[in-house]
Amino acid sequence: MLRATSHAHRIEAEPFGTLTLDSNDRHLRRKLVTTDQDVQVMVDLPAPVLLADGDALILEDGGAIRILAATEELYQVRPGRVPLRHLAWHIGNRHLAAQIDEDRILVRRDHVIRDMLEGLGATVEEVAERFQPVHGAYHSHDHGHAQGHDHGHSHARGAHGHHHD
Structure with missing residues (x-):
């Protein structure tokens, strides 16, 4: 094999x-x-x-x-009364997988989410497309943690214990 x-x-x-x-x-x-x-x-x-x-x-x-x-059954979400970033916040707040493009967001089909998005004024259309969701804070790409890097968060403290960033 x-x-x-x-x-x-x-x-x-x-x-x-x-x-x-x-x-x-x-x-x-x-x-x-x-x-x-x-x-x-x-x-x-x-x-x-x-x-x-x-x-x-x-x-x-x-x-x-x-x-x-693979082609997946998705909703194409476009802004209506509210800006795209506002819709992205509501989608992200629900921890939904989303592909965020310049003028639209793609999410998996779910009638509860569709109702919420349309309630916010978005235009929601059923599409079948390839889906590449954004992966943020919960996605595990190794960015140096194994080598002990701390991303520059040294948090140096002065004589009185205050942060000096």
């Missing part, structure tokens, strides 16, 4: 195959998957990874499997 032990964000070479996954299934670490060409591959990555459309799983033999984002 083929094994994928690493990933890449872009590949130039022609891939061995493709793997079409929805936005939930693109969060991988260890899982048996079947490519679009009906080949089984054991994904065995050192840490969980969120794969985007166009990324690749790298096989032990150096080959690659290109990741394709």
Whole structure:
């Protein structure tokens, strides 16, 4: 059986195959998957990874499997009486997966959310598209924590215990 032990964000070479996954299934670490060409591959990555459309799983033999984002049933949300940033706040406040574009937001279909957004004055339309939600504070990308970096939050204290930022 083929094994994928690493990933890449872009590949130039022609891939061995493709793997079409929805936005939930693109969060991988260890899982048996079947490519679009009906080949089984054991994904065995050192840490969980969120794969985007166009990324690749790298096989032990150096080959690659290109990741394709599946078409999903979504709502396209556009501003009406309120600005897009206001709608984004309400969506984020409910911890919903969202793709935030320049002039619209895409979210998974949920009639309760649709009613809330339309109540705020948004225009909500059903669409079927590839979905690449934004991942914020709760998404685990390693930004140096393992090496002990503190992102510059030194919190130096003066003689009286006050912060001097």
